Amino acid sequence: MLQNESNTFDIGGELTVHRLGFGAMRLTGEDIVGRPDDEAEAEHVLQTAMNLGIDFVDTADSYGPGVSERLIREALAPYPEDLVVATKGGLLRNRDGDWLPRGDPDYLRNAHLCSLDRLGVEKIDLYQYHRPDPDVDFEESVTALAELKDEGVVGHVGLSNVSVEQLETARDIVDVATVQNRFNLGHRDDDVLAACEEYDIGFIPWSPLAAGDVDEKSDALEDVAAERDATKYQVMLAWLLEHSPVMLPIPGTSDVEHLKQNVGATHLDLTDEEMSRLNE
Numbered sequence: 001m002l003q004n005e006s007n008t009f010d011i012g013g014e015l016t017v018h019r020l021g022f023g024a025m026r027l028t029g030e031d032i033v034g035r036p037d038d039e040a041e042a043e044h045v046l047q048t049a050m051n052l053g054i055d056f057v058d059t060a061d062s063y064g065p066g067v068s069e070r071l072i073r074e075a076l077a078p079y080p081e082d083l084v085v086a087t088k089g090g091l092l093r094n095r096d097g098d099w100l101p102r103g104d105p106d107y108l109r110n111a112h113l114c115s116l117d118r119l120g121v122e123k124i125d126l127y128q129y130h131r132p133d134p135d136v137d138f139e140e141s142v143t144a145l146a147e148l149k150d151e152g153v154v155g156h157v158g159l160s161n162v163s164v165e166q167l168e169t170a171r172d173i174v175d176v177a178t179v180q181n182r183f184n185l186g187h188r189d190d191d192v193l194a195a196c197e198e199y200d201i202g203f204i205p206w207s208p209l210a211a212g213d214v215d216e217k218s219d220a221l222e223d224v225a226a227e228r229d230a231t232k233y234q235v236m237l238a239w240l241l242e243h244s245p246v247m248l249p250i251p252g253t254s255d256v257e258h259l260k261q262n263v264g265a266t267h268l269d270l271t272d273e274e275m276s277r278l279n280e
Contacts, residue, residue, distance in 0.1 A: 015156065018266075019249070025059070036071075061087060062088070062099070073118060084126065085125055088129070090131060103136040108145065112148055123155055128160050130161070157170075178202040178203070179196050181204075183240075185221065185236050187210065203247050208237065209237070221236065224277065233262065241265070
């Protein structure tokens with residue numbers, strides 16, 4: 001089970017979640033396309049996450065596409081009252097597997113409707129703009145999400161893959177509840193994180209485990225893991241949780257044992273000395 005029941009964050013000031021969530025991208029087929037080979041196992045992973053105390057699940061319409069959202073509904077609906085399900089819109093996949101931004105307001109509205117249907121809900125707790133579209137005015141895209149919130153079909157609005165300037169622009173249009181940017185031990189986006197800390201915005205680091213590749217941090221990571229009898233992935237997650245009080249890691253996996261190991265990171269309290277070694 002998750003450690004430190006008080007170690008929570010209030011998304012948008014009202015959705016209280018444990019700071020270790022679950023990212024549902026890896027529950028799809030190979031290269032994040034199609035259904036997984038073992039759908040029953042994918043559903044078992046989701047159900048186990050809930051049993052372990054995880055109450056924040058993040059997905060996107062482009063994972064599959066549509067597969068991850070459907071699996072969440074099949075595995076978890078009717079949803080527990082305390083579960084927060086977040087999804088994203090504004091990013092397409094083509095047949096070559098490329099990720100293509102699509103941020104025009106009409107597309108975002110349609111994507112939101114499709115996510116409502118796949119998740120089986122009337123309102124999405126947290127709806128995130130997946131990636132700014134260079135061919136669409138950013139303010140128009142954010143305004144579309146703000147209107148969905150005003151209509152009551154979105155609880156809170158989040159952003160992903162944005163700069164500090166884009167975050168500031170969005171905040172003039174709508175209350176931004178979360179930002180989801182790449183962040184891990186080997187790749188840090190400290191400017192955006194600092195802005196999130198200033199405004200009490202949840203920061204969701206994507207690629208929190210960096211596929212285990214943290215370059216020059218590898219030696220310190222391996223040393224701390226060995227000393228604490230932990231995996232390097234547990235240390236990386238513990239580092240994230242310690243790094244900032246607004247940090248909401250969402251490690252994803254399609255394996256129950258890996259899921260349990262990830263949750264085990266909440267039992268690992270790194271010392272100031274260990275944090276210093278990892279930060280050097």
